Amino acid sequence: MTVDIFESNLEKYADPQKYDELYNNYKEDLHFIMECAEKLTTPIIELACGTGRVTIPMAEHGFSMYGVDIHEGMLDLAKQKADLANVNIHFSKQDCTQLDLPIKASLIVMVGNSFQHFLTNESQSDLLNSVRSHLLPNGEFIFDTRNPILKDLAFVDEVEETYTNHNDQVVTEINREEYNHETQILQCTTVQKVTVNHVRTTYKDSISLRYTYPMEMRRLLSEHHFELVSMYGSWKKEPFTKESESMIIRCRLL
Incomplete structure (x- = not known):
């Protein structure tokens, strides 16, 4: 796995400030995550930390945080925000498949939903x-991914x-979305045509997102020596059903 594979799928993040404004709240x-981490005293790692939306408030609550992302622009903005918040976070530009912390x-x-950026079985x-190589014994990995609802993808x-x-x-x-079964x-492709003084300029970006099915996820975790602690349909701990928009995965290293 090389950094280039991921960097070719980052057009949606070309403007970190705009991304931050959209999702920061x-x-x-x-x-x-705060509830799960409540009693922890050891460092916490956030992968694909982006502009620090989660990493920074956790550091403000006293957790020792390490933030990893492959996008330099997103990390630069995260560092600026961390400085303004007066918190010390260890930020690092890395490929999450080759962590070296x-x-x-x-x-x-x-x-x-960063898990959807890992487009192949190998990744x-x-x-x-x-x-697994960066978890302590019985350590946990918490992540989310969109649930593949077939009627929406058909x-x-x-x-x-x-x-x-x-x-x-x-x-x-x-906006155009087409699923490959x-x-x-x-x-996902977005084309914007912006008209200024009767002059039209066209902008285009795209992103590829991998969907993983529930039983496929269970097998994947088991094969890599993780125990599935819980699978919710939302961060509010709603039960997971076929209509759930998300899979919220909490798993533990065996």
């Missing part, structure tokens, strides 16, 4: 092997809308 995963943790977390296995979904953005520019946006990968 989301707290449900943070509340869940100077510590082992009792808890490793990865949120924001999923490499991730879990990497996580057809190509294309939506077009026109709106005026905050700069009073007219924007026509086309063989690879279990959803290809």
Whole structure:
């Protein structure tokens, strides 16, 4: 597994400030993780930490935090935010399938459906092997991924809308999603056509997201020596059902 494989799938994160503004107020995963980490005194590692949405408030609560991400721009913004919050976090630009940190943790977390960036069986296995090598005995790994709801993935979904953005520019946006049942990968493409003074400029970005089925997830964890502690349908601990949008996975190193 090479860094290039992941870096070719990062177009959606080209503007870290915009990404941060969109998601910074989301707290449900943070509340869940804080509850699980309540009695821990050892360091905590967050993988795919992005702009520090979870890492920074946890550091503010006194946890020793290590944040890892492959996107340098996201990490730069996370470091700026951590400085403003006056917290010390060990940030590192790394490929999560090849972790090389100077510590082992009792808890490793990865949120924001980042698990879906591991597009192949090999990359999923490499991730879990990497996580396992950085966990203390009986350490836990908590992460989320979208639940593959077949009725939503069965057809190509294309939506077009026109709106005026905050700069009073007219924007026509086309979002297209197409699922490949063989690879279990959803290809999401966004095309924006921005009109300024009768001049139209087109922007395009895309992202590939792998879906993993519940029984497939159970087998994957078992094969890599993890015990499934719980699988919820949301960060609010709602029961997991076929209609759940998410799989919230809490597993423990055997």
